[in-house]
Amino acid sequence: MDPIPVAAENDAYEINKPLELIGKDKDVLASYVRKCDRRLLAYLCVGYGLDSINKMALSYAKVAGLTKDLGLSGTDISVALGAYYLGSFFFQLPSNLMLKRTRPRWWLSAAMLAWSTATMCMALSKKPRDLAGLRFLFGAVQAGYLTGSLYYISYWYPRDLVRRRTGWFFASSGVGGIIVGPLCSGLSAIHSPHIASWQLIFLVAGACSALWSMLGPRVLQDFPDTATFITDEERALVTRIMVRQNTVASSQSVRLRQVVMAMADHKVWLWTIIDFCANGATQVNGMFGPTIIASQGFSPVAAQAMTSLTNLMATAGMASIAYVARLVGGSARALWISNAITALGFILALASQSNATRMVALFLFSFASPQPAAHAPAWMLANLQGNTKPAMAAAFSSAVGGLGPLATAFVYRDKDSPTFRLGHSVCLSMTVAAAIATLVLYVVLRRENAKRDRSPADISDLTPEQVLDLADNHPDFRYKL
Numbered sequence: 001m002d003p004i005p006v007a008a009e010n011d012a013y014e015i016n017k018p019l020e021l022i023g024k025d026k027d028v029l030a031s032y033v034r035k036c037d038r039r040l041l042a043y044l045c046v047g048y049g050l051d052s053i054n055k056m057a058l059s060y061a062k063v064a065g066l067t068k069d070l071g072l073s074g075t076d077i078s079v080a081l082g083a084y085y086l087g088s089f090f091f092q093l094p095s096n097l098m099l100k101r102t103r104p105r106w107w108l109s110a111a112m113l114a115w116s117t118a119t120m121c122m123a124l125s126k127k128p129r130d131l132a133g134l135r136f137l138f139g140a141v142q143a144g145y146l147t148g149s150l151y152y153i154s155y156w157y158p159r160d161l162v163r164r165r166t167g168w169f170f171a172s173s174g175v176g177g178i179i180v181g182p183l184c185s186g187l188s189a190i191h192s193p194h195i196a197s198w199q200l201i202f203l204v205a206g207a208c209s210a211l212w213s214m215l216g217p218r219v220l221q222d223f224p225d226t227a228t229f230i231t232d233e234e235r236a237l238v239t240r241i242m243v244r245q246n247t248v249a250s251s252q253s254v255r256l257r258q259v260v261m262a263m264a265d266h267k268v269w270l271w272t273i274i275d276f277c278a279n280g281a282t283q284v285n286g287m288f289g290p291t292i293i294a295s296q297g298f299s300p301v302a303a304q305a306m307t308s309l310t311n312l313m314a315t316a317g318m319a320s321i322a323y324v325a326r327l328v329g330g331s332a333r334a335l336w337i338s339n340a341i342t343a344l345g346f347i348l349a350l351a352s353q354s355n356a357t358r359m360v361a362l363f364l365f366s367f368a369s370p371q372p373a374a375h376a377p378a379w380m381l382a383n384l385q386g387n388t389k390p391a392m393a394a395a396f397s398s399a400v401g402g403l404g405p406l407a408t409a410f411v412y413r414d415k416d417s418p419t420f421r422l423g424h425s426v427c428l429s430m431t432v433a434a435a436i437a438t439l440v441l442y443v444v445l446r447r448e449n450a451k452r453d454r455s456p457a458d459i460s461d462l463t464p465e466q467v468l469d470l471a472d473n474h475p476d477f478r479y480k481l
Contacts, residue, residue, distance in 0.1 A: 087141075332441070339435040369431070
């Protein structure tokens with residue numbers, strides 16, 4: 001385990017001083033992290049995997065007869081897909097503010113139960129507007145779970161351990177994708193005079209996550225300093241670490257100054273651009289995977305089942321990105337590599353004249369495109385401090401970044417099948433833009449670190465509250481590249 005900086009009792013505001021855990025403290029922290037991984041992170045990951053199943057249910061219902069039964073056009077499906085992202089956009093910031101003002105375990109569990117109910121209600125849709133309205137509601141109530149979970153993770157883990165955990169968290173959505181293909185394929189094979197296959201898909205997806213949500217209040221706990229599943233020794237150590245890193249959440253209220261700082265920080269905007277472009281590309285498989293595969297000559301049932309393979313590639317990509325970042329020496333380098341592979345996949349899809357090559361391209365960008373979407377938020381959270389700024393920045397980045405798939409929803413048109421040139425061209429452009437934004441951000445962070453090394457600011461005349469409000473502008477803070 002990497003050394004973790006830890007504060008002495010009398011230097012709570014000295015951020016990033018080179019103290020390290022030694023001896024027994026290493027074992028205490030390792031025990032604490034294992035408990036959090038097995039209990040809290042595991043619950044959140046299963047929840048996000050189920051969220052992925054709920055989110056992708058519409059794509060699978062489309063090829064299971066939804067379009068025919070409701071008389072939907074390609075535009076109707078695009079509107080329904082896009083409605084989710086609009087709902088998410090409008091409710092991200094309010095949801096994270098509520099997370100700060102409520103008990104996290106109840107808020108996250110309630111969000112999961114609400115989106116599960118919205119998914120099950122989609123089985124009752126009679127008209128296109130019913131479907132679009134429920135998808136908007138789904139996005140609105142689900143808005144707090146993703147960014148709320150990311151921020152919740154930062155409550156519990158020291159800064160140096162956050163990126164790997166968020167990588168595992170995002171990878172769990174790919175696991176959900178692996179499951180949803182065979183699940184929906186099996187449900188599509190059920191023929192009943194009482195209920196359509198596409199209705200079964202919505203009902204089963206929603207019911208699974210509704211049941212899981214009921215375990216949340218018992219499994220999740222709010223903050224390390226009130227947790228009952230860790231020892232007093234573990235609590236004392238992690239509290240010292242969190243105080244030093246200015247990430248103690250339980251005793252701090254929403255600070256308006258940090259909300260403004262998050263919105264005005266140009267670095268947060270650059271991470272948001274990366275997130276927007278990456279999300280646009282990575283959701284191609286989730287929204288249109290079954291449609292793309294079916295257009296290559298496979299039956300609807302076979303296409304549903306085969307998406308488990310593309311989602312397996314996505315899972316591998318998301319699970320490996322944190323390790324790639326360590327291997328190549330930083331998040332920026334890892335994102336450049338994944339963007340290059342993604343771009344290669346879209347170029348291959350555009351240049352291909354055969355179905356087989358298009359399938360290879362689909363597997364290629366399904367593997368690489370989720371990596372920036374998974375790692376950029378983790379990179380951002382590892383580089384932000386304060387009790388409010390990370391939550392607001394995560395909500396803003398996720399809300400605006402989540403609009404990327406809204407654009408994608410309208411460029412993969414049925415009439416462009418099987419080449420989908422317009423959609424692939426748009427996603428290629430977004431991938432290039434993400435790589436450029438990553439380069440700019442890398443230069444900005446590196447220059448800021450060098451500036452602080454050359455001319456550290458004097459903050460000796462500031463009060464403790466003023467020091468807290470410096471957040472990552474503290475002169476001792478160094479950005480991770």
